[in-house]
Amino acid sequence: MKGLKAVLASAAAAVSLTAFGPASAQDDPFRVGYIYVGPISDHGWSYQHDQGRLAVEAHFGDQVETQYVENVAEGPDTARVLRQLASSGVDMIFATSFGFGDSVIDMAEQFPDVYFEHATGYQRADNVATYSGRFYEGRTILGNIAGQLTETNQIGYIASFPIPEVVRGINAFAIELRRVNPNAEVDVVWVNTWYNPSLEAEAATALIDQGADIIVQHTDSPAALQVAEERGVYAFGQSSDMIAFAPDAQLTAIVDDWSQYYIDRVQAAMDGTWASTDTWDDIDAGMVFMADYTNMPDNVAQDAEALEHAIVAGQRHPFQGPIYAQDGSEIVAEGQVLDDQSLLTMDYFVEGVTGSMPN
Amino acid sequence: MSGLFEFLISDLLTVSFAVAVIGAATPLLLAATGELIVERSGVLNLGVEGMMLAGALAGFAASQELSYAVGIPAAALAGALLALIFAFFSQTLLTNQVATGLALTIFGIGITKLIGEPYTGTPLEPMAPLFSESLQQIPVIGPIVFGHDPFVYLSIVGILGTWYFLFRTRAGLILRAVGEDHSSAHALGCHVVRIRYAAILAGGAFAGLGGAYMSMVKTPQWNEGMTAGSGWIALALIVFATWRPMRLWLGAYLFGALLVLQLRIQGTGVSVGVTYFLTMVPYLATIVVLVIMSWDKVALRRHAPASIGKIFKPAS
Structure with a gap:
């Protein structure tokens, strides 16, 4: 109604x-x-x-x-x-x-x-x-969990469009995945849509058939989770908690929460204090949060929570060196982190990601 | 390139690939089978997408509220109901078929969104395969032949039945005659409008089943616009198949294979441009078939129903 x-x-x-x-x-x-x-x-x-x-x-x-x-x-x-x-x-x-x-x-x-x-x-x-x-903070946590749980060392990643937001997510995931499990690899499949349940399901099926035992998505419907549920592999929810669609397959989900930002901005506009700002809020600010850690052993969930705390406390940066490109060359040296400008224009894959980028 | 070769033998010639192709092709096959009957009777109904959505919603809702056994006929009925609107406008009120069909698609998208609202975000248990576990475990043949849900078998029975009906029965002959030259058929005493009504309703029922396959089996969820253009691909498929049932069957699996292939080939490290090209192939192939057919006027007349899209107004 x-x-x-x-x-x-x-x-x-x-x-x-x-x-x-x-x-x-x-x-x-x-x-x-x-x-x-x-x-x-x-x-x-x-x-x-x-x-x-x-x-x-x-x-x-x-x-x-x-x-x-x-x-x-x-x-x-x-x-x-x-x-x-x-x-x-x-x-x-x-x-x-x-x-x-x-x-x-x-x-x-x-x-x-x-x-x-x-x-x-x-x-x-x-x-x-x-x-x-800063959804990539969540992607780092997903990478940590996936690295510990994968048995085939193959992670399937359903990607929408090759824009910096999506590429950054893939890289944040891959960097932490490889840190936890140096043998694991990320297979990226581009579906060129944000929303097409049937195609997203098709992509998940293809990745699982090719050996992936964990599915990550950067598309908007819960279709891939349903396929994961049916095939008995793990997956992560995207944008909102999708556990209802995959009670045994969803490990966690990166959830976006825009409420506070919208209320603040509308208030500012009504008060006449609105200014052209650039906001990029993180888990700490509450714009991004993680759904419950489910379907995983306790120690993995504890690691994920510890990592989440470290990110919030600023002790861990998702893009801290050393970071290597796909061809093995060093992009970020040990002890350094990528600045926001580099994050916002990211157009390359890091080591551990297989597949190429459309241009 | 060695990766590509390896892919061809290790991934393409596998049972899972065949199963995925059948899954991708089934909604197209169902919807196109229905539209084939409609077009063979001389009517062009561009409302396939709308009717698929009606079937998707009705099938999902009935399965969730009652059972799958109710969901399947409910989907067919919902598709036919939308088709009835088209039939009334195009056959009784003699409106332009292209415009009416387009309107039906837009109407179908809107009405399912409105009615389907309470069902979005609610899950549905996936449908079990039709045959027993032991049959499915036969190597190779098991998963390919016995591993599917009822829709897959329905689509095959549907296309074979349509072939038999169109080319081996008297009723099918009359339907084709109406599609070729409605005035002559009318002069011979055929009930042109009545036959077309029946064909349009059958087409709607098949389209509804095609849509329901997506909401009940492939991704057991209801979401507005979830057929995402499959109805249009089904329409292209009919032209590609030059209005022949057996070519349609083959074409549906070919289109399905291309869809699955472009997702799987990405893992081999080939350039992404190749996958973009593969996504285009169904449409390119359809255009090529159209061009080849139009080359030869006789061939065109032999393949396309001659009265398609024309308004029939009996001389009184």
């Missing part, structure tokens, strides 16, 4: 807009729009952003009115949806996918009075801020 209500609400909003034009009265609620790359029902990336939107609604009550558009294609369609939202009188827009970036910058120029926020992006302007989570 939630779906029906949302449809009716957005229909009503559309009707009222065409009838009365952009909102202007002083006591009008502050209006926030969200655009999602997938459906909010993906139980992954877009779902978690929508949970953040709901948290904003719950926090501000009548003061804030939110709306969302889901399944927005990355490309020309993005600009159309953004323009529609902005010209309908929305005060603030959260665009929640990397591929929305260029359109956000274009539209921000055309609508200088609207606050734009772009998730996982790198391009900013006077009215465009960027924000993301």
Whole structure:
């Protein structure tokens, strides 16, 4: 019934807009729009952003009115949806996918009075801020667990697109995996989609058939976990806790929590203190957290927890040297760590990853 | 390149590869079988994707609420129900078939999203294979022949049955006659509209089953838009097969094999460009078949149903 209500609400909003034009009265609620790359029902990336939107609604009550558009294609369609939202009188827009970036910058120029926020992006302007989570910290923990549990020393990794965010995740995983288990390797399969359950399942099947006994994914649906469950191998949830789909296969999940960030930013915009910032929050800040460590021996779970604490305490950096490239050459020397700029532009694989990068 | 050669013998010629191909091909085969019947009767229904989604949702919901035994017929029924809307518009109200079919797809995506909301994020126990454990353990033949769920057998019975019906029965002959020249068929006393209604409903039922395979077997979950374009590939497949059931069967497995291959070949270290190319092959092949067919006007007439997409308005 939630779906029906949302449809009716957005229909009503559309009707009222065409009838009365952009909102202007002083006591009008502050209006926030969200655009999602997938459906909010993906139980992954877009779902978690929508949970953040709901948290904003719950926090501000009548003061804030939110709306969302889901399944927005990355490309020309993005600009159309953004323009529609902005010209309908929305005060603030959260665009929640990397591929929305260029359109956000274009539209921000055309609508200088609207606050734009772009998730996982790198391009900013006077009215465009960027924000993301340091999900790679979670990937390091996954690498630790996988390195201890794999018996075939082959990890299957389902990757979406060759963007720095995804490449960084693969590398963070591989570095810790090899540290724990120097014989283990990561097989990367690109599916070129964020969301296609059937293709994600197909990829998981292929990786398991080729000998992988742990599946990692950087796509949005729980399909790969279901395959892992059925085939009796392990897997990790992505973006949200997917244990319901794989009660015996999910080891843990990297969960995104956007609630606090969204509440803070909406508050800042309403107070007039909003600025074009670049936020990159971590496990410590609560933007990223790990789901329960399940289906593994106690000592492995304890190691994972200890690593999590070390990362939070700043004693461990996921990208601390020595780090070697695929061809064996040293990228980061012992005792050094990669800076944020290198992390944000990462376009190479580290040692331990097999497969090539599309370009 | 040695990696590639090794891959060809160690990974491609394996039982698991064959099983994966069958799994990838089955929804395409089911949906395309239905659309073949529809197109052979002279109707073009572009609503395959929408009908697949209706079947996916109905199959999932009925399986979760009641049982798999109810889920399968429910999926067929839901597909047929959506097809009935198309039939009413295109055959009774004589609307343009291309526009109506496209509208049906859009409608199917929307209505399943709306109705399916409570089912998203809820899991479903995977369906058990049809045959007993002991049969499945026969080397090679076991997993390939006996290892599947009912949908796989249904798809094979479906395509063989369709072939038999179209080319070995009188009713099938009449259906093809209607598809070739509806005016002549009408003059001979065939009930063109009634036959097309039946064909459209059958097509919807098959599409519904194709969709249900995805929500009940492949990834036992319901999610909006989860068929992710399979309906369009099924439509391409029919052209690729030049409207022949046996070529359709072969084509479905070929398209399925390409899909599985592009994922598996990535592990061998070949350039990713190769995998992109493999993803394109089904569409390229369809275009090549179209070009070759169009070359020869006689061949085109022999293959494509001549009345396809044309509106039939009996002279009263």
